[in-house]
Amino acid sequence: MRRPLAASLAAFLLLAASRGLAGEAPRLDVHRHRLRNGLTVLVLEHRLAPVVSCSVFYRVGSANERPGRTGITHLLEHMMFKGTRRIGTRDFAGEAPLIERINELHERIGEIERSARPGAGHAAGMLREELAEAERRADSLMVKNELWKILMRRGAVDLNAFTGKDRTQYLCSLPANQLELWMWLEADRMGDAVFREFHRERAVVLEERRLSIDDSPAGTFGERLYAAAFIAHPYRWPIIGWASDIERITLPMVEEHYRRSYAPNNAVVVIVGRVVPAEVVRLAERYFGRIPSQPPLPPVVTREPPQRGKREVRLALEASPRVALAFHRPPSAADDAAALDVLETVLSAGRTSRLHRGLVEGRRVAVSAAVTSPTAKYPSLFIAHAVPRRPHTVGDVERAIREEIDLLAREPVGDWELQKAKNVIEADFVRSLESVVELCGLVGTFEVIDRWEYLNEYVPRIRAVTAGDVARAARDYLQEETCTTVVIP
Amino acid sequence: MHDRRHPLIGAFAVLLLAGACAAPPAARHPLDLALPPLRLEPPRVERLLLDCGAPLYILEDRSLPLFGFFGLARAGSAWDPQGKEGLAALVAETIRTGGAGRLGPEELDRELEFIAAAVSTTADQDAVSISLSCLSRDAERALPLVCDMLARPAFDPGRVELRKEQVREIIRRRNDEPRQIVGREFRRLVYGGDPYAHPVVGEPGAMDRIGRGDIEAFHGDRLAPAGMIFGAAGDFDRATVVRILNGAFGPAPRAGEGLPPPPAAGTRRVTLIERETEQAHIIVGHLGIRRDDPDYFRVMIMNEILGGGSFSSRILERVRVREGLAYHAATAFTTNLRDGLFYAVCQTKQETAAQALRIILEEIERIRSEPVTPDELAAAKESFSNSFVFRFATPLSSVEQAASLEFYGLPADYLETYLDRVAGVTAGDVLAAARARLHPDRAAILVLGDRSRISPPLEEFGPVRPLFVPGPSAPEEADR
Numbered sequence: 006m007r008r009p010l011a012a013s014l015a016a017f018l019l020l021a022a023s024r025g026l027a028g029e030a031p032r033l034d035v036h037r038h039r040l041r042n043g044l045t046v047l048v049l050e051h052r053l054a055p056v057v058s059c060s061v062f063y064r065v066g067s068a069n070e071r072p073g074r075t076g077i078t079h080l081l082e083h084m085m086f087k088g089t090r091r092i093g094t095r096d097f098a099g100e101a102p103l104i105e106r107i108n109e110l111h112e113r114i115g116e117i118e119r120s121a122r123p124g125a126g127h128a129a130g131m132l133r134e135e136l137a138e139a140e141r142r143a144d145s146l147m148v149k150n151e152l153w154k155i156l157m158r159r160g161a162v163d164l165n166a167f168t169g170k171d172r173t174q175y176l177c178s179l180p181a182n183q184l185e186l187w188m189w190l191e192a193d194r195m196g197d198a199v200f201r202e203f204h205r206e207r208a209v210v211l212e213e214r215r216l217s218i219d220d221s222p223a224g225t226f227g228e229r230l231y232a233a234a235f236i237a238h239p240y241r242w243p244i245i246g247w248a249s250d251i252e253r254i255t256l257p258m259v260e261e262h263y264r265r266s267y268a269p270n271n272a273v274v275v276i277v278g279r280v281v282p283a284e285v286v287r288l289a290e291r292y293f294g295r296i297p298s299q300p301p302l303p304p305v306v307t308r309e310p311p312q313r314g315k316r317e318v319r320l321a322l323e324a325s326p327r328v329a330l331a332f333h334r335p336p337s338a339a340d341d342a343a344a345l346d347v348l349e350t351v352l353s354a355g356r357t358s359r360l361h362r363g364l365v366e367g368r369r370v371a372v373s374a375a376v377t378s379p380t381a382k383y384p385s386l387f388i389a390h391a392v393p394r395r396p397h398t399v400g401d402v403e404r405a406i407r408e409e410i411d412l413l414a415r416e417p418v419g420d421w422e423l424q425k426a427k428n429v430i431e432a433d434f435v436r437s438l439e440s441v442v443e444l445c446g447l448v449g450t451f452e453v454i455d456r457w458e459y460l461n462e463y464v465p466r467i468r469a470v471t472a473g474d475v476a477r478a479a480r481d482y483l484q485e486e487t488c489t490t491v492v493i494p
Numbered sequence: 495m496h497d498r499r500h501p502l503i504g505a506f507a508v509l510l511l512a513g514a515c516a517a518p519p520a521a522r523h524p525l526d527l528a529l530p531p532l533r534l535e536p537p538r539v540e541r542l543l544l545d546c547g548a549p550l551y552i553l554e555d556r557s558l559p560l561f562g563f564f565g566l567a568r569a570g571s572a573w574d575p576q577g578k579e580g581l582a583a584l585v586a587e588t589i590r591t592g593g594a595g596r597l598g599p600e601e602l603d604r605e606l607e608f609i610a611a612a613v614s615t616t617a618d619q620d621a622v623s624i625s626l627s628c629l630s631r632d633a634e635r636a637l638p639l640v641c642d643m644l645a646r647p648a649f650d651p652g653r654v655e656l657r658k659e660q661v662r663e664i665i666r667r668r669n670d671e672p673r674q675i676v677g678r679e680f681r682r683l684v685y686g687g688d689p690y691a692h693p694v695v696g697e698p699g700a701m702d703r704i705g706r707g708d709i710e711a712f713h714g715d716r717l718a719p720a721g722m723i724f725g726a727a728g729d730f731d732r733a734t735v736v737r738i739l740n741g742a743f744g745p746a747p748r749a750g751e752g753l754p755p756p757p758a759a760g761t762r763r764v765t766l767i768e769r770e771t772e773q774a775h776i777i778v779g780h781l782g783i784r785r786d787d788p789d790y791f792r793v794m795i796m797n798e799i800l801g802g803g804s805f806s807s808r809i810l811e812r813v814r815v816r817e818g819l820a821y822h823a824a825t826a827f828t829t830n831l832r833d834g835l836f837y838a839v840c841q842t843k844q845e846t847a848a849q850a851l852r853i854i855l856e857e858i859e860r861i862r863s864e865p866v867t868p869d870e871l872a873a874a875k876e877s878f879s880n881s882f883v884f885r886f887a888t889p890l891s892s893v894e895q896a897a898s899l900e901f902y903g904l905p906a907d908y909l910e911t912y913l914d915r916v917a918g919v920t921a922g923d924v925l926a927a928a929r930a931r932l933h934p935d936r937a938a939i940l941v942l943g944d945r946s947r948i949s950p951p952l953e954e955f956g957p958v959r960p961l962f963v964p965g966p967s968a969p970e971e972a973d974r
Contacts, residue, residue, distance in 0.1 A: 053557050054887045055532055086805070091523070149815050153805035155524055158873045160880025164804075180883050182532040189524040205818035213821035215772040216841050222670050222966075324966045325667040356591065356603040366656065372663040394663045425608045432610030432629055439558055439888050 030464035031435055035448055035457050036282040038289070042298045043270025046289045047448055047457060048282040051441050057278030058163065058178040058441035059187045061195065062449040064273070065266035066171040067246070068239040068305050068383065076210070076246015077254050077262050079168040083206050084259055085175065086152060086166075089197040092190065093151045097199070103143040104201055108256045110136040111204045147201060152190055159183045163442045170240055171382040172453040178442050181279045185288055191274075192292035195267055203256045211252065214245050222324030226493065233318045234331045234386055234489040238309040268299035275449040277441045309333065309384060312487040320493050328399040329390035330406055331489045334482050337380045338455035343466035344474040345387060345482065349376045350426040351418055351475065352389065352409065357425065360389065363409045370397040370405050382454040387482060399492040407485065414479035417472035430467050536886045536909065539896040542736070546720040546743040550736070551897045553727045555889035561633035561728045562890040563735075564625040565644060566901050568831065569716035571694040572619050572753055578704050580661060580696020583617040585712050587657050589624070590615040592650040595642030599650045602639065611636040615643070617694055620831045621901065622717060627890075630729035637735065641742030644719050649709055658701040665698055670966050672775045673841075675767065676942050679961060680777045683765060683938040684835060688757045719743035725897040727889035756781060756833040759936050764956045767942040767963050774847035774943030778854060779837030780933055785829040785902040791878075791915045792927040793827055798874040799924070800861050800932075801825025801838055801854075806873060808857050813840055819850045827931075831902065836931065844947035851941075851955065855934050862928045865921040878916045885909075 038046040067078055090097045110132050117129045156164055156177055163178040179187055218224040228243045235241035245251075274293065276285050312333060335341050352359050353376035356366075360374035374391035389410070393402045418426075437443045448457045521527045539553045571582045590613060593599040606613055611628035613636070624644060628636045669675055678693055685691035720743065726735050759781060783793055794802070801809035801824050813823035823840040838858065842850045886892045899908050939955055941948070942963075952958050 053555075053889075054883065055534065056883055056887055144816070149811055150805035154873055157803065157806050158876045158880070160877065160883065162881050162884050178884065180532045180880055182530045183880075185527055185529060186524050189521070189527060193524075202815070202818075205815070208818035209814055209821055212773070212819070212842060215843065216673075216821055219772040220672050220775075220841075324670045355607045357607045365660075369656070369659065372660045392663070392667075394659060395666060421608070425610075428608060428610040432612075435558070435560065435629060436612075436627060439560065439890075441887070 030431075030461075030468070031438060032461050033438075033444070033448070033457075036286075037457075038286045040269065040290060040294055042294065042296055043268070044289070044293050044296075045273045045452065046286060046293075047273060047275045047452060048280065048285045049275075049277045049444060049448060050280060050282065051277050051444065052279050053439070053441075055181040055279050056178055056441060057181045057184050057187075057276060057280055058176070058445040059184065059191070060174055060176040060275045060445045060449050061191050062273040062275065062453050063173045063267055064171075064271045064453050065173055065302065066169045067242060067244045068170045069266065069302060070239060070242070070246075072242070073250060074246075074254060074258060075242045075250045076244075077250075077258060078173060078266070079245050080207065080210050080251065080254055081259050081262050081267075082166050082168045082173055082175075083210055084200045084203065084263075085194055085198055086150065087201040087206070088148070088151055088199050089193045090199055091193060091197070092155075093148050093199065093201060095146050095148060100143060100146040100201075103139055103146070104199070107136065107139050107143060108203060110139065112255065143201070152194065155186070155190065159186055168244055170244060170379075170385075172450065174446070174449060176442065176445065178278075184276070184278075184280060184285070188288045188292040192296065195269065195272065195293065196296040198263060198267075200256060200259060200263075203259070207251065207254065210245070211248060214248055214251065218243065218245065219248075222322050222493065225322060226320065226327060226329070226491065229318060229320055230329055230331055230388070230489070230491045231386070233316055233491060234333070235309055237307050238383065239305060239307060240309075240381075240383065240385060265299060266302055269293060269296045270298040271302060273449055273452050275445050275452070277445040277448065305383065312489075315486055316489040318489070318491045320491065322493050324493050326393045326399050326493050327390065328393065328402050328406075328490065328492045329388055330403065331491070332387045332389075332483050333384055333487055334378065334387040335384050336382055336454065337378075337385075338451065338459045341478055341481075343463075344470050344478040345378065346430060347423070347426045347467065347470045348413070348475050348478045349378055349387070350429050351413065351422060352376050354426070354429050357422075359409045359413065360391070360406070364391060364402065364405050368401075368405050370394060370401045374402075374406070380450055380454060399494055403490060403492070410479060410483045414476055414483065417476045419472075423470075423472050423475070427467055427470070431464055434464060532883065534883055537889065537892050539893050541896070544724070544736070544743060545740045546745045548720055548722050548724060548743065549897075549900060550739065551723075551725040551893045552732060552735070553889045553893050554730065554732060555727065556729045557889075559630045559729050560627065561630045561636075561726075561730045562625070562627050562893075563633075563637060563640065563726045564623060564724065564894070564897070565719070566723045566897060567622045567717050567721065568620065568751065568901070569622040569712070570618050570620040571692065572689040572830075572832070573712070573716055574689065574692065574696075575708070577700060578708055579692040579700045580694070581700075581704055581708055581712055582622055582716075583694050583696065584654070584657055584661065584701070584704060585709055585717065586615040586617040586622045586624075588649050588654050588709065589643045589647040589713065589717070591657065592653045593648035594639065595646045597639070597642070598648070599653050606636065606639060609635060611639075613640060613643075619690055619694065633730050634734060634738070637738050638742060641719075641739065644717060644722075645742055645744065647713060649706065649713075651706070654706070654709065658704070661696055661701050664695055667966070668693075669963055672769065672771055672773075672942050675963055676775045676777050676839075676940055679765075679767065679963065680779070680837065680938065680940045681835065683763075683940060684760065684780060686757050686760075689753065690756075690830070690832065714746075718746045720745050720747055723897050723900050725890075725893040727893040753832055759933065760938060762935055762937055762939070762956050764939045764941070764952050764958045765961045766945060766952060766958050767940070767961050768945055769942055769963075769965075770944050771942065772843065773841045774844050774941055774948055775841050776847060776851055776854075776939075776941050777837055777839045778851065778934075778937050778939045779835055780937050782827045782834040782836035783829055783931060784833055785831065786904055787829070789927055789930070790829070792919050792923040793931050795871070795874045795878065795916070795919050796861065796866075796924045796927045796931075797825055797827050797836075798877065799866050799870045800857060800928075802827075803874060803877065806877065808861070809838065809840075809854060812853050812857065813842075813850055817846075817849070817853070819846050819853075823850070823854070844944050845949060847941060847943060847948045848950045848952065848954065851939070851952075855937075855955070858932050858934045862925075862932055862934075865925050868921065871919070871921050871924065875916050875919060879913050882912060
């Protein structure tokens with residue numbers, strides 16, 4: 006991407022200083038480079054401090070899975086911390102046959118236990134002894150968590166990974182001089198990951214599921230909401246996967262998923278910080294350039310059919326009442342997205358928002374009420390949720406939300422309210438420019454779901470939204486007939 | 495193979511920062527890379543005194559058109575009167591929402607939200623804090639409003655009642671999430687009747703006992719601007735900011751601290767909250783250290799190795815990586831103005847609860863009985879010193895660093911000597927810190943889980959005392 010000279014010099018452009026609609030929108034000067042193997046490299050200079058935030062995004066998420074293998078993308082994300090042929094081992098040649106044997110033994114023990122034949126217990130017991138010995142030998146050859154330890158030692162913060170419905174992000178912020186260390190490690194595991202300790206990690210993921218979903222009413226609520234609002238599109242299953250699927254995912258399945266989806270041509274490297282773009286490109290060529298590309302992942306072809314009629318789910322959970330109304334909406338970079346963002350802000354941002362004034366202050370039926378709408382590549386959800394205040398019921402709250410939405414669809418918002426919402430969105434955008442890790446996430450996420458340049462169009466698009474657009478968005482998308490209501494009564 | 499456990503590697507890595515050279519062929523191991531030095535240049539945060547006597551930490555930086563401001567008061571929930579738990583949090587919320595100066599509550603909301611000025615007020619155990627973030631062009635409009643909230647809050651009765659209703663509902667819902675229950679009840683077990691024992695948000699029934707007089711008295715005694723610590727960062731004109739603050743704040747003094755001494759250490763005890771959950775939720779620990787403890791660095795590095803350093807720590811490595819028992823397993827020292835908490839926490843299926851708890855207690859015992867390895871020590875110290883730069887990642891974070899030193903009574907040269915203090919920690923120091931600060935024999939052990947499925951039973955850790963916590967659908971909790 007070539008930009009005018011003045012813009013390049015300013016590198017990290019901040020032109021938001023003037024007032025309201027008259028001011029120039031803030032712009033990011035992201036350098037784009039594409040390696041021959043198809044890897045996209047995006048670099049944004051940010052000179053506030055001598056730090057750098059580094060991420061690789063893979064264009065794969067739970068939406069790329071299929072029934073029976075839900076959760077495999079998230080499980081793969083966990084396995085990516087287990088090392089490579091060079092990281093995590095004292096002797097890979099000695100370790101490799103053990104990894105294979107351990108995996109075989111686990112699978113055979115699993116088969117025997119599931120078969121429940123007479124004498125199965127004894128057979129499994131014998132194998133378990135062999136397994137324990139193989140694991141002991143393998144453990145002695147491993148350097149546990151070496152990738153993590155190296156990065157932490159060199160000052161990493163924000164070290165983590167996220168699996169989403171459309172994307173998987175591996176992130177890390179480092180002192181700026183450690184950029185090459187990150188390149189070494191991240192390219193090494195893109196090309197050469199070794200999945201040690203698969204069965205232990207699968208057990209960890211099952212514990213993660215128990216913790217974040219099964220033992221958490223809020224987690225279960227969110228999971229069931231998507232499962233009800235979608236009947237066909239793969240957004241319907243949870244990112245972490247169904248427990249029975251996770252239990253049956255095998256190491257070869259994960260290895261295949263890795264080969265296909267973690268190819269350089271399916272990845273975006275994003276670097277934000279006190280760096281020189283040409284130097285970043287040189288390092289990226291050097292470390293990532295050798296990794297071969299792969300055939301493209303098959304696209305997600307399933308489209309959610311139009312919803313015919315309202316859906317209602319009442320969850321029987323040991324938890325206090327809550328309610329959510331979920332509506333289908335177009336993707337986050339679609340033409341109507343800006344109007345929906347303004348609509349969301351009018352409904353939900355701050356004490357002067359419609360939901361707060363209408364439900365919390367006015368009718369006093371709820372203690373909180375807000376809208377969330379995830380950043381998504383495919384048509385997703387616009388979710389209004391609220392926490393009722395006793396003695397008011399979920400029905401009272403649902404009716405109140407409906408009334409607020411109907412009012413917005415009927416009567417255009419006033420000038421003050423429209424401008425306030427735009428100011429809030431724009432100020433939030435400017436605030437996000439302060440943090441390298443936040444910028445890294447924004448640039449990579451929009452590149453994956455659309456293209457990063459959307460960020461530079463964002464504020465102008467928001468400014469162009471009219472009161473009529475907001476009312477139309479409410480009418481078109483927030484209809485009672487296409488709503489999925491989920492409640493804990 | 496490259497031996498990464500060699501003790502000299504750690505020291506070498508720091509020296510490397512100074513030894514830049516031309517790029518060699520790709521290194522066989524990433525720690526062998528020759529990397530350029532990092533120039534650490536913490537910005538100079540200035541401290542000046544406002545006319546009222548309060549300090550203002552200030553850093554001008556024009557990189558972004560943003561203005562950040564905050565104020566800290568020693569006014570946290572530790573100062574809630576008995577029976578009126580939640581008062582500090584109620585005051586914090588309603589100085590923002592109850593109107594201030596010439597503006598009623600709705601006018602204030604409209605004024606702030608139209609210019610997208612984010613104002614938040616929060617309470618924790620130690621502090622009530624107020625913060626403002628706005629575009630720099632709006633600083634002159636937003637800052638006087640924030641000053642009014644502190645100096646001239648109106649505490650509109652409708653908004654106070656609204657908040658009380660919200661708090662009652664939050665308390666009604668507090669037994670929904672197991673994680674929240676164990677965190678709250680563990681604090682109560684360790685602190686007993688101490689002012690650090692109760693939840694910041696309050697206790698059942700307390701809102702009914704808080705009157706307008708309590709709110710006004712708490713504000714007058716504890717939130718007088720003269721006794722606060724302020725910070726400002728970003729793109730602004732310092733003379734204007736100082737003028738606004740001096741014009742807004744009078745010299746009224748603040749009441750004394752008056753916190754009681756911390757409670758005595760307890761004895762080993764096991765408490766079980768019965769619930770039919772998927773996992774057993776485990777927490778173990780006791781009183782910890784103050785933020786200004788002279789052993790702070792030694793304790794924090796010890797904790798990093800024990801369980802604070804995620805995948806670099808012993809407990810996560812054993813419980814999660816080697817045994818596959820849990821997703822989350824960690825230890826922490828929370829530090830306060832007064833003694834904070836030490837705890838280890840983990841969630842695992844009921845059948846492996848005793849095994850996980852045994853490992854945690856073994857690791858606490860092990861770090862008390864043998865020195866950490868040179869490699870563990872070097873890794874923890876390098877992690878602390880190499881990530882130091884992130885404390886100055888934004889102008890506001892630099893100012894917050896400086897102001898928090900004064901809030902916690904730390905020496906003014908704390909940041910200048912930080913790297914030396916980290917570098918000075920030895921394996922002997924870590925062992926001594928572990929012996930002095932970890933007391934598994936006096937730990938409170940709290941488990942929420944399904945007794946019938948926890949096998950072997952928890953009795954191996956001591957006599958088990960049941961604790962009744964009502965379920966979400968139970969009638970409202972009676973006053974404690």
